[in-house]
Amino acid sequence: MASVIQIILNGLVLGGVFLIVAIGLNIIYGLNRVMNLAHGSLYALGAYFGYTLVTGKVLLFGLDFEFGGLNFFLALILAPALVGLVGWVLERVLIEPMRDRPMIYTLILTYGLMFLIDGLIKANWGDTPHYIIPPEFLQKPVYIGDFSYPAYRFALLVGVAVVMGLLMTLLNRTRMGINMRAAADIPEMVSALGVNLKAVRVGAFVLGCVMAGIAGFLVGPLYPILPIMGHDMLISSFVVIVIGGLGSLRGVIVAALLVGFVQALAEAVITNFAMVIVYMLMAVILVFKPYGILGEGKFE
Amino acid sequence: MKKYLVLALTVVLALSLAMPMAALAKKPVKIGVLVPLTGIVAQGGQEMVMGIKMAAAVKKTILGRPIQLVVEDTRVKPAVAVSKAKKLVYKDGVVALIGVFSSGVGLALAKNMDQLKVPFLSTHVMTTKFYGLNPLVFRCGQLANDQTAVGNVQGILATPDLKKRKYYVLVHDYSWGHDAAQRFIKLAKANGITVVNPDFDRAPIKTTDWSTYLTKIKASGADGIYIALITNVIPHFAKQATDFGLMKTCRLVSGAAPGPLELEEGGSATYGIFGASDYAWDLQRFNPKAKKWNAAFWKMFKTIPSDAAAHSYVGAMNLFNAIEKAGSTDAKKVAAALRGISFDGPYGVVRISAKDNCMRNAAVLTETMAAPANPYGAKVYMKVIKIFPAKVLGPPE
Structure with a gap:
């Protein structure tokens, strides 16, 4: 029984991380029609910014200095904000000039950006894996009778729920969010109503990058922080998006949890073929539900 | 006048003949270093490079010629490693290959040794399949499985x-x-x-x-x-x-x-x-050579001495000494010299067995x-x- 509960929790943790990364990617695509292949690298950047802020060890291509380090929770807000800032610069300088061109241009551009960001990370932080050290009370396992589970993983689940709650509030209850959702469906109409479509698109791009940064920070205490950590996450996010339906937020939520569970369960039962099962699931969905598991996808 | 002209021509001729010889004498001995520099084991790859660089710095010359290390990233992928090895041998003209992190990569390379025709000394391949695998394939580094x-x-x-x-x-x-x-x-x-x-x-x-x-x-x-x-x-x-x-x-x-x-x-x-x-920096409590090596490593790289660096250092020293012993960079002669060679380094005497081309050490x-x-x-x-x-x-x- 304890093993079953652990597998369920493992699936939830995995699915929660996939969800935040994939939903960011989906928001960017939904508003900008940009398939951001550098999204995984922005996720890695979130982890590295988090590591720098928490440890206080600032590496700036040789101009290194140290400060006392920030509180973990403050860093959790600042690191994604910094990723958002990077996203804003990328959008203004590189993505915006490409907006009227076919999607293949931004696809190639962001593919190149992925390698550029990874290279810069490697040049600055090196290859040594790092961890973000969480507060003391999150470093120990939680014991419930014979059952134990890491406290930080419970905290991560709470973090994912809070982030999703805030995101849904933003999208459903604020003018900016409502404009975003409307612009994703009928941009011309939104523009005709006097809404600054450019600002909405920039906002969506930055929001997507912030989501990648949050996910990167949250996994920092769990997995080793490495320059290439975003590559696998990018692939997993695509799997989630394909299953959930490109541009469908509800679909992505369902798909992320489904992929997390399938992967955790498959790893527990047939280790070697866990990812094969996940890709088979994606193939089946593509064949029988090409618009995603809820049929809400917007493929173009 | 004619005498001076003949003398001048003789000097010019002698110089023109001597120059390529001098150039040849200073031509570096190129060693191909195959290590992972990207991916999850990149740190290990960098430590391997440090160990081999340190060996080259200590050895300084082989056969009176400087040592030139040509480093390539295998990305821990067999196909990439094989293509990089071909580039190192055919384009860069390396006389030996050293390094390699994974058994999968090592075995893939070993399959190509009859084409590459240079000695390959692995410092990190641990599979037991390496024992007596190929006359040109050697192991001198991390303990085998x-x-x-x-x-x-x-x-x-x-x-x-x-x-x-x-x-x-x-x-x-x-x-x-x-x-x-x-x-x-x-x-x-x-x-x-x-x-x-x-x-x-x-x-x-x-x-x-x-x-x-x-x-x-x-x-x-x-x-x-x-x-x-x-x-x-x-x-x-x-x-x-x-x-x-x-x-x-x-x-x-x-x-x-x-x-x-x-x-x-x-x-x-x-x-x-x-x-x-075979190595941990704590060995310095037991072995003065380990203490000396650790200090030299720290002085050179300002990082904690690692087993990956120590293995690679010892492997490289055995390879360099074997080329010296062979008196030539000829693959067969170097391979013959590698069999039975030993080096007393940071973790004691490391000897390459003449029986199976793999090292024995404490x-x-x-x-x-x-x-x-x-x-x-x-x-x-x-x-x-x-x-x-x-x-x-x-x-x-």
Whole structure:
């Protein structure tokens, strides 16, 4: 029984991380029609910014200095904000000039950006894996009778729920969010109503990058922080998006949890073929539900 | 006048003949270094390069010619490594290949040695398939899987806290991991050590989330874990095992030595990893050569001396000395010189067996714990708790 509960929790943790990364990617695509292949690298950047802020060890291509380090929770807000800032610069300088061109241009551009960001990370932080050290009370396992589970993983689940709650509030209850959702469906109409479509698109791009940064920070205490950590996450996010339906937020939520569970369960039962099962699931969905598991996808 | 003209022409002719000879005399001896510089083992690859660079700096020249290292990134992919090796041999003109992290990569390269026609000395391939594999293929570095298994089983038997435990075997899913698991399980069974999963568990190399495996280990009832995971991954696994509360009840025995920088990042969560390997910087308590080497390494690179660097240093010294001994860069002559050669370095005498082209040397059993004050600033270290003579580890010759 304890093993079953652990597998369920493992699936939830995995699915929660996939969800935040994939939903960011989906928001960017939904508003900008940009398939951001550098999204995984922005996720890695979130982890590295988090590591720098928490440890206080600032590496700036040789101009290194140290400060006392920030509180973990403050860093959790600042690191994604910094990723958002990077996203804003990328959008203004590189993505915006490409907006009227076919999607293949931004696809190639962001593919190149992925390698550029990874290279810069490697040049600055090196290859040594790092961890973000969480507060003391999150470093120990939680014991419930014979059952134990890491406290930080419970905290991560709470973090994912809070982030999703805030995101849904933003999208459903604020003018900016409502404009975003409307612009994703009928941009011309939104523009005709006097809404600054450019600002909405920039906002969506930055929001997507912030989501990648949050996910990167949250996994920092769990997995080793490495320059290439975003590559696998990018692939997993695509799997989630394909299953959930490109541009469908509800679909992505369902798909992320489904992929997390399938992967955790498959790893527990047939280790070697866990990812094969996940890709088979994606193939089946593509064949029988090409618009995603809820049929809400917007493929173009 | 005519006499002077003849004399001048003779001088010019002599100079023109002598110049290529002088140029040839100073032409560097090129050595191809194949290491992983990207991916999860990139740190290990960089440490290998450090060890080989240090050997080149110590050796200075071979056959009176400077040493030039040409470094290529294998990305731990067999196909990439083979193509880089071809580039090194055919384009750069290297006279020997050294390095290589993974058994899969090493075996792929070994298949191509008859085409490449240069000696290949691996410093990190641990598979037992390397014994006598090819006249041009050598191992001089990290202990082979059979040697590690002997060291670990002997270590388990000699340590009361490890002896009575039931072991769950988890390895990385490729040739080295499988070989390491099979060697350990066979030897463990023969020595009465209980293994709860004789078919052993295999994790993909890219695994970063070990939660599912930790869940399985808990469910198995094991109170010992035998891992054969890539060196740089070991501390990550140990950290997650600690997060799950598993290290409170379980002991971890490793088929490879954990990377020192990764141990530092993992901190106290990585305490309690046992394992046989041939080097740990704590060897300086027993061997003055280790102390001297550690100090020189620290002076040169300002980083904690690692086993990856030490293996690579020793392997490179044996290779450089073999070329010198051969008196030529001819592949067959260098290979012949490598057979039986030995070097007394940071972890004692390392001899390449003339029988099977693989090294024999002493090894240590270590346990990771909080480091005492040390010149390298290390907070976690591999404490040497037992030293095995080379004869004990074998294999017999």
